[in-house]
Amino acid sequence: MPPLHRFQPRALSALRDYSRQRFIADLGAGITVGIVALPLAIAFAIASGVKPEQGLVTAIIAGFLISALGGSNVQIGGPAGAFIVIVYGIVQRYGLANLLIATVLAGGLLVLMGLLRLGVLVRYIPVSIVIGFTNGIAVLIALSQLKDLLGLDIAQMPADFFGQLAALSRHLHSVNPWALLLGLGCMGVVLLWPKTYQMQRGHGPWRQRTHRLMAQLPGTVIALVGATLLAQGLNLPLETIGSRFGGIPQSLPGFALPEFSWSSAKQLFIPTVTIALLGAIESLLCARVADNMTALPRHDPNQELMAQGVANMVVPFFGGIPATGTIARTVTNVRAGGNSPVSGMVHAATLLLIVLLAAPLAEYVPLAALAGILLVVAWNMGEWHEFARLRRFSLPYRTILLGTFVLTVVFDLTVAVEVGLVLACLFFIYRMSTLFRVEPLPSEIAGTQLMRVYGALFFGAVGKVEGLAETLPAGCHTLVLDLHQLISIDTSGLDALVQLQRTLARQGQRLVLCGLNEQPASLIARGGLAEALGPDGIHADLTAWRGACRQAGL
Template identity: 70%
Template sequence: MLALHRFQPRLIQALRGYSRGQLIADLGAGLTVGIVALPLAMAFAIASGLKPEQGIFTAVIAGFLISALGGSNVQIGGPAGAFIVIVYGIQAQYGLANLLIATMLAGVLLFVLGLLRLGALVRYIPVGVVIGFTNGIAVLIGLSQLKDLLGLRIEKMPADFFAQIAALWSHLHTVNLAALALGLGSLALVVVWPKSYRMPSPPHGLLEKVKRHAAQVPGTVIALALATLTARVLGLEVETIGSRFGGIPQSLPGFDLPSFDWAGVKQLLMPTLTIALLGAIESLLCARVADNMSDLPRHDPNQELMAQGVANFVAPLFGGMPATGTIARTSTNVRSGARTPVAGMVHALTLLAVVLVAAPLAVHVPLAALAGILLFVAWNMGEWHEFARLRQFKLPYRAVVLGSFVLTVVFDLTVAVEAGLLMACGFFILRMGNLFRIEPMPLPEPLPGVQVMQAYGALFFGAVGKLESLPEQMAPGTRVLVLEMHRLVSLDSTGVDTLKQLARTLRRRGIALVLADPNEQPLSLLKRAGLEEILGAECIVATLGEALGLARRTVEGRPAPGRTAMAEA
């Protein structure tokens, strides 16, 4: 019977013996992350073709649920940069209602994956595939922000890569220099703003103390505030959240069940799989990064997937977008001293409080400033140094990384992951096939008419060609071939069938086949496949010495072992 994973959020364990010191640490970390998350949540939603409040409500609802129900002490969930390209494409092709339904279906799928204890499967995705599609998504995010950064008058950006380039090129004459200045200024400020986790501790001198105090306020918030103030004071004609969306509602999100059309839902298989796949990969990779940053208990991948599932099912009921674990906010949470999931719940409540109090101020935020911030996010998201390191690796790894990267940019994530996995599997099969060898084995005393070969590696469908050519390598006068199998670590059904055919071919040439010293897995499969009946039970022996004794008796004139059985076969 299939064992299901027990639903047990990490919060329950963390609250046992919860102390006042932990509460203070979690409150401080939650408030910090909440401030960091505010501009990012709006920016991710706008870049995805949605309203800014949809990103904020996702960060509030999904962020609270992921922390309360997840399997990590410090994971912060919410809208993520990795989803920008995916959500924009789905929304453009299928519409907002179907995007919400696909997100809910992905939530169900994520929950089932965790329930069936399949969280560890995500770790089997090769690192080359992850690097390739991550860098590809980063390129697409950067490309999608050029419209707002340059202030171009494009009514709606297409979702296709080449169509985006064409649209940008054809509207370059509409560039808004004021928007460009605000965007580049915001980008520069976020880049140079001091990071508290990079500073010496304790600070030395007045300048270091000032930097440490300044670093308590996220650079993204400072950039948005200065850009908004500059645009208002100078009266710059740039597009803002208010001019495009009419502002952000100063209220709680309302419950709204998306319209369900079964004929339309049947077309959402690929969007659902894409959201679920990316959500699972991002959240579990983020949780692993968090594990390496702290001394807290390691995350439970299955519980984490179940929490992601609940969050992605519930958030769309309030107009939310797909959510997952976010590395930048989780890292900030850890570095701010978070100890339990309470910090993530505080982060969500902080965002909610900001919306209820300060939502009217968002109408003046320039979209060019958000674009500058997202360019910084995209740059940090990509692992560009991996491209420089490709020259250190062989062709298979280069092909997987570059292939996944190009396919993500030109087509989409699902195609990139599928093709990347196929390439990785193909190269693995080729490599394992090359590792399999059959070589002559020297004997202390030559035995006339006996040839001994030694098998190395795994005999599987990708390596049987080397076994099929073995009869042509037999020296004239050979009566017995001993195949020493001690270093054969694995055997599959194709390998067994090839051994059967080898035995028949050798028997027609008057040569007996003896298998010596097979390991447990190959021996078990040989017996279950009926090779004993074909060769004769006496032709599968435990040691090389037994095999040589049997071969010597055969050469001396006794009937070849297994002859009757072979003839009947």
């Protein structure tokens, strides 16, 4: 068994030779990301069916821990859009207390995955599955925001896809045009606001300096502040954070144990696995994106999983929700000049300072504005161009991607990933079985049938070996298999060769193997087939076999 992964946060190595210039860059990036994270943390929490302060607590505490303990220089952690549908469904089905318990358990599972060096396994999930469930989650996020975007009078949105469609259709008569106009305006601001962070610095006309300053402000903040001022200035009839939740406390919540019920906890296996699986996939995908954007050392996937696990084990005791790496905030951090985990810790400190100083102002934020922001998040989250490119790819790729997408929308992420992985495995087995083939070769030695084997002899391909004895021509006393193109063999393949040897022996014929590679040779020796074939049953290659035949006078 390989040794456990050593717990060694990237911050320990990143802070060696840390300079004043790097700190200034991290400070600026951290403040920028903190401002960007503010509206997203609130919006993600509300969309997930919990209070807005729970999103802020998650961004502050989990964001700090993920940066301080993680395996990436620049990854930013916190509540993520991918969790919205999952968290909302768990809250509706199991309650908030069980969501917190499932988050703690998922954190422990993530730590265990990191310790056992399983971080690399996440990379083996086919890209078709990742695209399928990501696009499916984006659709569900967008659907969940239509209620607030349209200002519909719906007391509680169902958690399932068809239930949400039915609820929206029943209440379309209660559309609030002010909410719709404000939400669409926020979408336009977020989409069109200049977000250029890599701008040339220096002195110039005041208009140029003002343009640079405004361009560095995130569009989400501009949309949120503008919509709030407009709604209050015109006294628009809109639902706000204050009217639904009573505002946001001007402090962090204290440590508290969630209500634990063993009967409820026994039902949390699927939610726990779902949170852990999605958190692992999202965080490591995000870290890989960040690696491709910088020249900094690549992330340590196992350390990143352990940091995500610790954060998710801690934050529920302060009322927080699941956290993971977030692509939008990580990209913002990189573009703003972040170069070490310090920028992520500054981002958390910035959010904390905003909560302590300005939390009461959040009660005036219209929910339609947050819905507009989240619709843009959902749009940016999906890889919609992949649907247009589907015709370029194979039927298995299309089936897995579309199947995962539909199952995510109609059922849930866990079912989608499970079915997607099963389909991927079945298609892989089929593909590998088609690559395995046995081809006859001409033989100059009378009474022998020569065949060359290509590919991997595994359980999905044994049918092509089992019937070889019946294909031999009359008068054949020896079947020679050239195996130098056989790259691997499993125990089912070994059993097929054993049965072939026994069948030939009963018919008065013999089996000869030539050109064995290391792995097949080892398994054939350990499985007893080499002994059954005898000293003349295995040769280094066809040349050696032909030489042995000449010496025997054949």
